[in-house]
Amino acid sequence: MASSHKNTARLNIGIFIAILALCLVVPSGVKNFVSDMFGEFRAPFDILPSHLRDLQKYWSLSSRSKRDLIEAGRDLARLNAALELRVLENETLRSRIKRYEDMFSIPPTGMYKQHIARVARRDLNAWWQQLVIRKGSIDGIKEGSAVIYGGGVVGRIKEVGLFTSVVELVSSRNFRMAAVFEGDDRPVIYQGVGQVSFGSGCGEVTDVYSDMTASVSKPRKLMTSSIAGVFPEGLPIGTVSSLNLNYDGIFKTGRVDLSTNLSALNEVLVLVPIEAEQKK
Amino acid sequence: MAEKKFESDAKRNERLYVLYYIFGAMFVVLLGALAYRHIFMYGYYQKKGLLQTQRRIIQPGARGDIYDRNGRLIVGNRPVFDAVVYFNDARFDFRREYARLNKLRKQNKEPFDYAKLAIAARTNVLQSYIDEINSILKTDFVLDADFNRHFSGRQLMPLPLVKNLSISQHAILAEKLRVDNSAVQIYTDTYRYYPYADRAAHAVGYIRPEIEQVDPDIPGDDLRTFSFLGKIGKSGVEKAFEDRLAGETGAEIWVVDHNGFTFEKIESKPPRKGRDLQVSLEMELQGAIEDAFPNRKGAAVALDVKTGEILAMVSRPSYDPNMFFPTMTHAIYNDIRDRGAWLNRATQGLYPPGSTFKVITALAGIKSGVIGPDTVSYCDGYYQVGSRKFPCHNRYGHGEVNLQQAIEKSCNVFFYEHGQKMGIGPIAKTAKEMGLDSPTGIELHEESTRLTIVPTPEFKRKHGSGWSRGDTANVSIGQGDLRQTPLQMACFAASFARGETRTKPSILHDTMRKTDMKYHGAKKLDIPKSGYDAIIEGMVKAVESGTCRRAAVEGVKIAAKSGTAQVMVKGRKLTLAWMIAFAPVENPEIAAAVIVEGEEPGDASGGATAGPIMKEMFAEYFKGRQIAQ
Incomplete structure (x- = not known):
């Protein structure tokens, strides 16, 4: 009996060593293929709970009384009417912008194709600051595309699978972008710093010119810059309540407080540059 | 029997003992060397290791x-x-x-x-x-x-x-x-x-x-x-x-x-x-002077009369220091060198001060009792020293002139005559008292290390020649071997405006600076008030109707003295346009010196060339300022 256990343990160790050795000698193309396949295999397991949550929400809403539903319907109708009005206003503004663009020969601003995507999974911890969304390359999502929501920047597409994509959140250490302060056109650099202990994710703004000030009573809004062509201009990233002069005496650095909504997002908008779309 | 003997012999074989000792000694040496390396040389090897790895x-x-x-x-x-x-x-x-x-x-x-x-x-x-x-x-x-x-x-x-x-x-x-x-x-x-x-x-x-x-x-x-x-x-x-x-x-x-x-x-x-x-510079004033400067070599210095702080320091031609980054190329260096732009003419340019020096001669004359407010000379266009005729700039002569008129009209004959009467001694002494023979002490390292020159008979003797009355006549009107920097002359103008002997210039702005005579290392001018006033009145009249009228600024009472010094450059007789001034006369705030180098014979004169620069300087300085009475 004891010898049989011993043999099994030896076999397991042998298999483990063989797999390790295989990993070392297998060409990187094969490894990438296996990794991608694993991602695709795992995708339904990310999507399914998300669909189940949606279904659960639907059932919980449908179990409400008729009166509640009628009231909700009325509210929705009002909201729809207001939004339709906004849509009309937007149409007017868009046509005006188009006219000005033609008049001054400015390149068109509508450079993104928009994809609305549901959030399937959130990885928000000290290691990862990312979301998995329920849209992938089959829907036209491209790596590096901007991801936003009503409150501003969410992040950037890091990996694209067939049916899902991974979004590197704006709070991630690996997320860096050019930004501007509201009312100032000099570019600064924003970078996420990850999740602080017992708090939400935050970021850091660097290369801020020394004449810029920010205080708790007068915080400054950090906005996106279209300089790199990834994000459209003027979307909020976060707020800066203090700026400290660096050792070099030229630039300041400050902490950026991000929106707390990032950890509770259900739906995001992916902006795929039309240029990239055309290449596809 | 023999075998037994052999074994007992072997146990006590003395030759083997020798071998043991040798091996033992070698082992001790090895251990010693090991200990030496590991214990005594520990620090050395540790340091060597650090040097290799850090x-x-x-x-x-x-x-x-x-x-x-x-x-x-x-x-x-x-x-x-x-x-x-x-x-x-x-x-x-x-x-x-x-x-x-x-x-x-x-x-x-x-x-x-x-x-x-x-x-x-x-x-x-x-x-x-x-x-x-x-x-x-x-x-x-x-x-x-x-x-x-x-x-x-x-x-x-x-x-x-x-x-x-x-x-x-x-x-x-x-x-x-x-x-x-x-x-x-x-x-x-x-x-x-x-x-x-x-x-x-x-x-x-x-x-x-x-x-x-x-x-x-x-x-x-x-x-x-x-x-x-x-x-x-x-x-x-x-x-x-x-x-x-x-x-x-x-x-x-x-x-x-x-x-x-x-x-x-x-x-x-x-x-x-x-x-x-x-720093003490005022960039708008600096800009106004530079804009007014003609496209010629020269310099200008403006000082705060009370504190000695440099308000503007111009040296032309200039260079743009931004061109030195990322590296100063040979082409840039050579271009600046060929234009003569490396030299800070305000602190390093040594020039004969011309008629601006007549104020010193007048001070020396008043101190020595040779000149008074009512002292009169008759100018008929020249003054004869020995067999040589020394001309006045007005060859028809100014006629009868007193001290005030001599300053106003810059009459050479008045100063030739009284210079001869007092001799070089009082003139040189006064010039030295006013600090014209030593560096001003400004913080800049570029102040001329070749000292400014106030010539004396000793000075000439050192350089292998004797002193003549003609030398005194030349020095009396700021010519001859006299050499001053524009900064020296601006400091002199500030000192004279305060009625003191010295001004310590500074390029640093310091609102807490104590600016008394002790700070400047100065003494009160030891001359009667009437003589001092006569010189100032002459300088005011020079601006109102005399040689400095192109420096006049409406609403500001300016005292100025122009000068047109002559120099020989590569066999050509060129002129240097000078002007020193201060204002407002009632309560002086700013003193200045301007020099413009002539390029062709006779193309630069104190009043006509330096005057407009001085005018722009004062106009900018007093723009929007309340003039203190």
């Missing part, structure tokens, strides 16, 4: 900013962004590429050459980084062929792939380069930035990149050190206040692996920016 990186701090007296930035630091690669971050890419190339070599059955393969691997990897940058920025940068020298000599320093990125290029790269997957980084350096370009360039000075002098407090001075270039002030304020402006040097000490790549940072001291400085 490297020091020196990072100079940014220089302090310089502001004018109104808080305008006149010298700052401009950020410069370079796309760089740290070899340490690229080592895995190097290895991968090396392995690929080595595999190819084996396939092609080529001979093995490590150095060639390693260089090829580095080239390919670095080129791929540049290709990445080019694809992001849509540019066509190429790899600097010198990168291998950087690898062998400055391995721990970042290798610049693309220098001097624009702010937008920097922002685009920062956004598009993968943070977790790119060896390319943005390195921010600083260039000295002169927002006013060539304005006040000589006063402000310039800097040059030099190997940083490492502070002895920074540890690891015996380690192999890599240093970023520091910046050292080479002239002007940049040099004079080097200690204050220079940043505090920072350092990092790293443990490196056997290939020299960084492994662990064990000590770090961040660099710090130098202290800011507020």
